[in-house]
Amino acid sequence: MRAYIAGRLATAVLVILGVSIVSFFLTFLTGDPAEIMLPPGATAAQIAKFRAEWGFDDPLVIQYWRFLKRAVHGDFGISLRHGQSSLPLIAARLPATFELTVTAMLLAIGLAVPLGVLAATHRGGPIDVLAMGVALVGQSVPNFWLAIMMILLFAVSWGLLPTSGRGGVAHVVMPAAAIAINLMALLTRLVRSTMIEMLAEDYVRTARAKGLRELFVTSRHALPNALIPLVTVIGLQFGYILGGAVVIETIFTWPGVGLFTIQAILNRDYPVVQAAVFILATAVVVINLTVDLLYVWLDPRIRVT
Amino acid sequence: MIHLARRSPLAGAGALIVGLVIVAALAAPLLATTDPIDQDLTAALQPPFWRPDGSLHHPLGTDHLGRDVYSRLIYGAQISLLIGVLAAFLGALVGVAAGLMAGYLGGRVDTVIMRLADLNLAFPLILLALAVVALLGANLRNLVIVMAITTWMIYARVVRGLSLGLREREFVQAARALGAHDARIIARHVLPNVLAPVIVIWTLEVARIILMESALSFLGLGVPPPTPTWGRMLAEGRDYLTVAGWIAIFPGLAILLTVLGINFLGDGLRDLLDPRLRRQT
Numbered sequence: 001m002r003a004y005i006a007g008r009l010a011t012a013v014l015v016i017l018g019v020s021i022v023s024f025f026l027t028f029l030t031g032d033p034a035e036i037m038l039p040p041g042a043t044a045a046q047i048a049k050f051r052a053e054w055g056f057d058d059p060l061v062i063q064y065w066r067f068l069k070r071a072v073h074g075d076f077g078i079s080l081r082h083g084q085s086s087l088p089l090i091a092a093r094l095p096a097t098f099e100l101t102v103t104a105m106l107l108a109i110g111l112a113v114p115l116g117v118l119a120a121t122h123r124g125g126p127i128d129v130l131a132m133g134v135a136l137v138g139q140s141v142p143n144f145w146l147a148i149m150m151i152l153l154f155a156v157s158w159g160l161l162p163t164s165g166r167g168g169v170a171h172v173v174m175p176a177a178a179i180a181i182n183l184m185a186l187l188t189r190l191v192r193s194t195m196i197e198m199l200a201e202d203y204v205r206t207a208r209a210k211g212l213r214e215l216f217v218t219s220r221h222a223l224p225n226a227l228i229p230l231v232t233v234i235g236l237q238f239g240y241i242l243g244g245a246v247v248i249e250t251i252f253t254w255p256g257v258g259l260f261t262i263q264a265i266l267n268r269d270y271p272v273v274q275a276a277v278f279i280l281a282t283a284v285v286v287i288n289l290t291v292d293l294l295y296v297w298l299d300p301r302i303r304v305t
Numbered sequence: 306m307i308h309l310a311r312r313s314p315l316a317g318a319g320a321l322i323v324g325l326v327i328v329a330a331l332a333a334p335l336l337a338t339t340d341p342i343d344q345d346l347t348a349a350l351q352p353p354f355w356r357p358d359g360s361l362h363h364p365l366g367t368d369h370l371g372r373d374v375y376s377r378l379i380y381g382a383q384i385s386l387l388i389g390v391l392a393a394f395l396g397a398l399v400g401v402a403a404g405l406m407a408g409y410l411g412g413r414v415d416t417v418i419m420r421l422a423d424l425n426l427a428f429p430l431i432l433l434a435l436a437v438v439a440l441l442g443a444n445l446r447n448l449v450i451v452m453a454i455t456t457w458m459i460y461a462r463v464v465r466g467l468s469l470g471l472r473e474r475e476f477v478q479a480a481r482a483l484g485a486h487d488a489r490i491i492a493r494h495v496l497p498n499v500l501a502p503v504i505v506i507w508t509l510e511v512a513r514i515i516l517m518e519s520a521l522s523f524l525g526l527g528v529p530p531p532t533p534t535w536g537r538m539l540a541e542g543r544d545y546l547t548v549a550g551w552i553a554i555f556p557g558l559a560i561l562l563t564v565l566g567i568n569f570l571g572d573g574l575r576d577l578l579d580p581r582l583r584r585q586t
Contacts, residue, residue: 247431277428
């Protein structure tokens with residue numbers, strides 16, 4: 001158990017180091033950062049001065065080491081556009097993205113679990129067919145298109161919800177639903193298939209043989225075990241959720257990290273892009289680590305092995 | 306295909322949709338009614354044919370520049386399919402090779418490859434793709450490479466798992482006892498046994514990549530204009546939602562139907578080729 005946790009922690013640290021290397025090299029993919037960061041008419045002397053000032057003449061390894069040292073202290077450099085340190089700029093927008101992604105996850109889980117359970121308990125019936133239909137379409141629908149269609153319907157035509165911005169519950173409903181749809185579809189299928197398996201287990205048969213009511217058997221015996229794989233999948237999907245947030249935030253001008261990063265990418269604001277990629281990827285690693293450890297705690301069989 | 310349809314109606318439907326999209330892409334010059342990039346400002350924002358002021362000349366209406374939505378949809382299929390198929394294939398080549406090496410050779414090779422896969426999985430892929438495309442420039446080649454980067458590890462993980470098991474099987478042991486080379490064993494005995502799930506993953510990944518490509522294109526980082534892409538059509542239609550909803554509705558439906566068709570086909574193939582995978586989502 002201790003060895004497992006230690007190994008898992010070591011892996012996470014290695015992956016975060018890898019993340020830092022990728023974030024660092026993002027700047028070098030285009031060639032000379034000086035040419036990108038300086039205005040187009042810069043003279044050779046200006047470029048040389050800029051390179052020397054920013055340390056772009058040093059060997060890559062040294063530059064990377066410097067980047068890493070700064071990153072550990074939370075210093076990713078000054079935003080070229082905002083003239084401020086990039087980390088606080090991103091940190092200020094994290095709560096908005098957190099609100100959006102957590103709402104989306106809760107929405108996806110809240111819909112997928114009952115839908116999946118109903119589909120499993122009514123296997124082959126109309127509810128099952130309907131749930132699987134919803135899941136198949138939900139997995140294939142482009143979330144940004146759904147977002148636009150929702151805006152057209154709920155905001156423009158019926159005037160029920162605001163089209164953009166962050167505020168109360170009304171503001172978060174549409175963007176969260178747009179992000180949730182693909183995850184909801186995936187989870188519905190997962191819950192259905194694990195529930196079908198669980199309902200065929202011996203302990204469920206025993207519970208039924210004891211004369212327990214079907215609702216009790218389903219909810220107290222089968223469901224808790226069917227939810228265990230859900231935890232892993234949700235953890236693994238967190239990266240996709242964040243990716244979804246990036247696209248959806250731009251549609252609803254939701255003031256989160258996604259919108260900010262897209263703007264930084266389009267403005268070629270490298271310090272912000274580096275910081276954003278590093279922070280978001282690190283968040284995914286930490287969430288996955290947490291989920292893995294949670295899994296050990298949830299499933300005693302893993303604890304032993 | 307008839308065989309497939311009989312075994313699984315859903316897969317049959319999927320094959321039909323995918324077939325239609327492929328035909329549309331290949332025969333675009335024949336099927337399109339007008340040049341997809343021809344502008345005609347006098348015919349801007351014309352509604353689809355079933356609306357009172359629509360006409361069959363522009364069956365699905367025109368956009369803000371008077372371009373024919375139907376013809377642009379037909380041509381848009383080319384880009385979506387091309388990037389989806391090529392990137393999924395490139396990803397499969399790299400991923401299968403990596404998975405075979407990791408699973409069959411094990412040890413340090415395994416550790417390195419799997420840590421790379423973990424690293425790749427940790428990135429919000431669309432963000433990585435956006436950053437790389439924005440830096441390197443949005444063109445067909447870069448998009449294919451970037452999409453391949455977001456998909457290889459999925460093959461690698463599955464193939465690794467399968468080859469770990471295959472390595473211990475008698476026929477592989479026997480080949481080794483006979484003195485066969487590792488490369489020969491991998492190519493002749495391990496590879497054929499992992500191909501079925503690889504085909505299934507490939508199908509589903511084509512669908513995922515088409516979705517992702519359209520998202521990038523929607524954000525303005527797809528294949529650059531004037532080439533029509535579904536994602537950009539959607540983005541352009543966004544500004545005319547209230548007056549000309551069809552500009553945004555049809556490309557979205559095209560993406561939805563294509564991806565749905567491919568997913569149906571993938572699910573059907575999974576049931577057909579590899580019953581063991583059926584339980585997984």
